[in-house]
Amino acid sequence: MSTNAWIIAKNPAAPAEARQVYVHWDGGFWHVGPMLLAYYNTDERVQALINGGNMSTLAPVVGECEFYNRPGEEAQDTDIPAPFGPGDQLGMKTTEVVCFDREVFEYYWDGENWYVDDGLLLSAAIAIYNAQESAKNG
Numbered sequence: 001m002s003t004n005a006w007i008i009a010k011n012p013a014a015p016a017e018a019r020q021v022y023v024h025w026d027g028g029f030w031h032v033g034p035m036l037l038a039y040y041n042t043d044e045r046v047q048a049l050i051n052g053g054n055m056s057t058l059a060p061v062v063g064e065c066e067f068y069n070r071p072g073e074e075a076q077d078t079d080i081p082a083p084f085g086p087g088d089q090l091g092m093k094t095t096e097v098v099c100f101d102r103e104v105f106e107y108y109w110d111g112e113n114w115y116v117d118d119g120l121l122l123s124a125a126i127a128i129y130n131a132q133e134s135a136k137n138g
Contacts, residue, residue: 009109029129
């Protein structure tokens with residue numbers, strides 16, 4: 001079974017709207033989350049990633065991601081005419097109980113920071129996840 005993710009970012013051409021791509025494999029805090037923080041931490045890199053379209057797997061470099069479109073084909077439509085952000089709480093939470101046992105994760109890029117779908121900073125969510133995993137493993 002796969003853990004899916006949506007990577008969603010503000011559209012630079014229309015900041016009130018978003019652009020998104022789907023990631024099929026390893027979408028959780030153990031893979032996609034840390035990779036977004038480490039390698040996709042500028043608007044230029046995030047937009048380049050989204051320009052590639054939906055993908056099977058995320059890699060540290062856009063050219064190594066396994067996109068579904070074939071070479072020479074245009075990526076799927078990634079623009080969504082919807083308000084950006086996970087509800088009204090984007091960026092307002094500093095601590096939270098996060099549900100890590102789920103099948104789909106959503107990551108939001110606001111042009112400066114990554115958030116998870118409940119509005120928690122991604123770096124904080126990963127810290128909580130790592131602490132819980134350490135506690136489980138003794």
